[in-house]
Amino acid sequence: MTEVRISHLTKSFGAGPVVDALSLTIGHGEFVSLLGPSGCGKTTTLRMIAGFEDADSGVIAFDGSDVSRVPAEKRDIGMVFQNYALFPHMTVAQNLAFGLEMRKIPAAEIRTRIARVLDMVQLGTMTERYPSQLSGGQQQRVALARAIVIEPRILLLDEPLANLDAKLREEMRVFIRDIQRRVGITTVYVTHDQAEALSMSDRVVVMFGGRIAQTGAPADIYDRPATRQVAGFVGQVNVIEGVVETASGEGGHVRLPFGTIEAPRIGAATPGARVALALRPEAVSLVPPAGAGWQGRVVSRHYGGNLVDYRVAMADGTVIHAQTFPTTQFEPGAEVGVHADAARLWPLGD
Amino acid sequence: MLSRLFTGYCLIVYAFLLAPIFVVVAASFNAGNFLTFPPQGLSLRWYVVFFENEVFMRAIRTSLWVAALTACISTVIGTAAAIYAVRHAGRMKDTVRVAMLAPLLLPEVLTAIALLFFFYAVGMGTRTMAGMVIGHVVITLPFVFMNVVASLESFDPALDLAARSLGAGRYARFRRIMLPLIKPGVIGGALFAFIISFDTFTISFLLKGIGTSTLPIQLFDYLRTNFTPEAAAVSSVSIAMTIAVVVVIEKVLGLRIHRF
Numbered sequence: 235m236t237e238v239r240i241s242h243l244t245k246s247f248g249a250g251p252v253v254d255a256l257s258l259t260i261g262h263g264e265f266v267s268l269l270g271p272s273g274c275g276k277t278t279t280l281r282m283i284a285g286f287e288d289a290d291s292g293v294i295a296f297d298g299s300d301v302s303r304v305p306a307e308k309r310d311i312g313m314v315f316q317n318y319a320l321f322p323h324m325t326v327a328q329n330l331a332f333g334l335e336m337r338k339i340p341a342a343e344i345r346t347r348i349a350r351v352l353d354m355v356q357l358g359t360m361t362e363r364y365p366s367q368l369s370g371g372q373q374q375r376v377a378l379a380r381a382i383v384i385e386p387r388i389l390l391l392d393e394p395l396a397n398l399d400a401k402l403r404e405e406m407r408v409f410i411r412d413i414q415r416r417v418g419i420t421t422v423y424v425t426h427d428q429a430e431a432l433s434m435s436d437r438v439v440v441m442f443g444g445r446i447a448q449t450g451a452p453a454d455i456y457d458r459p460a461t462r463q464v465a466g467f468v469g470q471v472n473v474i475e476g477v478v479e480t481a482s483g484e485g486g487h488v489r490l491p492f493g494t495i496e497a498p499r500i501g502a503a504t505p506g507a508r509v510a511l512a513l514r515p516e517a518v519s520l521v522p523p524a525g526a527g528w529q530g531r532v533v534s535r536h537y538g539g540n541l542v543d544y545r546v547a548m549a550d551g552t553v554i555h556a557q558t559f560p561t562t563q564f565e566p567g568a569e570v571g572v573h574a575d576a577a578r579l580w581p582l583g584d
Numbered sequence: 585m586l587s588r589l590f591t592g593y594c595l596i597v598y599a600f601l602l603a604p605i606f607v608v609v610a611a612s613f614n615a616g617n618f619l620t621f622p623p624q625g626l627s628l629r630w631y632v633v634f635f636e637n638e639v640f641m642r643a644i645r646t647s648l649w650v651a652a653l654t655a656c657i658s659t660v661i662g663t664a665a666a667i668y669a670v671r672h673a674g675r676m677k678d679t680v681r682v683a684m685l686a687p688l689l690l691p692e693v694l695t696a697i698a699l700l701f702f703f704y705a706v707g708m709g710t711r712t713m714a715g716m717v718i719g720h721v722v723i724t725l726p727f728v729f730m731n732v733v734a735s736l737e738s739f740d741p742a743l744d745l746a747a748r749s750l751g752a753g754r755y756a757r758f759r760r761i762m763l764p765l766i767k768p769g770v771i772g773g774a775l776f777a778f779i780i781s782f783d784t785f786t787i788s789f790l791l792k793g794i795g796t797s798t799l800p801i802q803l804f805d806y807l808r809t810n811f812t813p814e815a816a817a818v819s820s821v822s823i824a825m826t827i828a829v830v831v832v833i834e835k836v837l838g839l840r841i842h843r844f
């Protein structure tokens with residue numbers, strides 16, 4: 235197991251930095267995801283860890299020793315590519331043997347290691363197939379097997395599930411995480427799919443424009459997003475803005491354009507100051523109209539099976555997004571009472 | 585209906601391409617003393633004459649040597665140039681490409697004359713076969729280059745990165761990953777180089793070493809004074825050799841290429 239320490243890593247391709255003074259430590263055996271929109275520098279960061287790209291400045295250290303000058307082929311990393319990059323002229327067994335042969339491992343040991351890893355990815359019977367004779371999911375597992383059979387110090391994965399269909403993608407999430415735990419390897423996983431990052435990772439690193447916006451456990455990122463950008467990128471969110479009327483302890487009474495609410499946390503805001511609160515759609519419930527509380531009118535309804543998606547227009551025109559269980563449903567146009575779970579309100583920075 | 589028309593069209597094209605070859609081959613079995621078609625009687629006598637003709641035999645050996653040498657040199661240089669152009673040249677890619685294809689744009693005579701001046705200017709002259717081989721390399725290089733570039737364009741750079749991540753150095757990556765995958769292009773290029781070198785006339789004629797002669801030159805020489813079916817026999821053997829090279833290489837090396 236290896237600890238990866240990245241400090242002040244910077245890289246630009248001509249105009250402006252693509253990775254900007256990025257610092258991050260990935261612990262022994264930890265599974266960390268880099269999550270961010272397209273073009274935010276995730277792949278570039280991963281390629282610098284792998285050694286495919288030189289950093290302009292900054293340090294990457296494995297277990298305390300600087301690897302900046304170590305070429306990729308000597309870094310002892312396992313990498314899984316988005317398009318798998320399996321060698322098309324080699325069988326599954328030959329693909330897996332390649333890295334071991336490069337390490338001059340005796341043939342007998344190569345065979346036992348390949349057999350063990352193929353068993354792990356449930357492809358024991360496919361050794362003599364060529365990649366073109368495998369399904370996408372099988373190719374994906376061969377790529378994973380090829381990366382871990384060399385028992386690398388670090389496993390790097392760049393959107394490995396992007397080319398699979400939705401069902402298979404969910405299966406592979408569990409599968410990859412399970413194998414990663416069994417092997418206990420330090421892993422960096424790049425994705426722009428928030429569900430993937432949240433469900434697989436020990437820690438999620440949210441990136442925008444080459445910088446880290448927030449680092450934290452999946453629940454931290456989702457329930458306690460640092461900024462509007464993070465809140466908006468990781469799942470869906472209502473950002474409601476109001477003015478703090480009175481503060482008490484960490485919380486306060488907030489006046490919104492369409493009502494008031496008792497927020498348990500208002501961050502650094504003081505009475506009289508504006509505050510932006512994140513409210514996840516599933517923390518909003520709709521009830522038959524009652525005299526008190528927030529009132530609104532259903533604008534649209536989308537049935538999603540396990541949940542129903544509503545857009546509700548409040549008195550001042552603000553539209554609130556609500557997700558509820560489909561037990562009671564409201565027709566578009568119906569007047570409803572809107573109830574927000576105050577415990578789920580979270581103050582956002584800028 | 586359309587496919588019938590198309591088949592007919594293909595047959596006409598093939599007939600057009602193959603008829604001269606057929607005529608030459610048929611004429612080579614002529615029993616008479618003159619190059620005529622249809623042949624007067626069937627016989628292998630002109631083949632015997634050809635194989636006993638020391639001058640032709642020397643010429644054919646020279647041609648084979650030159651073609652083999654040209655194919656080797658051209659393939660190594662052309663492949664290296666193609667790898668540079670596609671993988672490393674960056675923005676220079678188009679410049680490199682145009683430079684490599686330049687010999688195709690010039691008439692062969694001009695290339696030959698330019699080389700001739702050059703060889704004399706550097707004091708090398710045409711005493712040896714080196715000049716002719718260099719000339720052949722120059723005119724065959726674009727074919728190797730184009731073939732290898734075509735197969736490199738479909739080579740996924742991620743494969744190279746994958747091999748690097750697995751611990752493969754430069755040489756291992758070339759030998760075990762890139763070369764096997766671009767092999768169709770490399771072999772195709774080598775084949776082209778061999779055949780073009782074997783068949784070319786103009787450049788050989790101007791650059792040939794003193795006292796040496798390739799098969800096409802010897803044939804030309806022969807036809808200036810003789811008009812026997814021996815010429816047809818020479819041509820037939822030349823055609824057969826070209827076909828043999830294609831078939832043998834396709835069989836020996838080609839089959840493994842198409843395995844996946």
Ligand SMILES: Nc1ncnc2c1ncn2[C@@H]1O[C@H](COP(=O)(O)OP(=O)(O)OP(=O)(O)O)[C@@H](O)[C@H]1O
Nearest residue numbers: 247252270271272273274275276277278279425426
């Ligand atoms: N070799 C390169 N030359 C020039 N620009 C590059 C190069 N590689 C990446 N970039 C630029 O750097 C930025 C970040 O690229 P990167 O591939 O790291 O993004 P990403 O976060 O992985 O995005 P995606 O989710 O689309 O894969 C992009 O704007 C891209 O255009």
Ligand SMILES: [Mg+2]
Nearest residue numbers: 276277278392
């Ligand atoms: Mg990427």
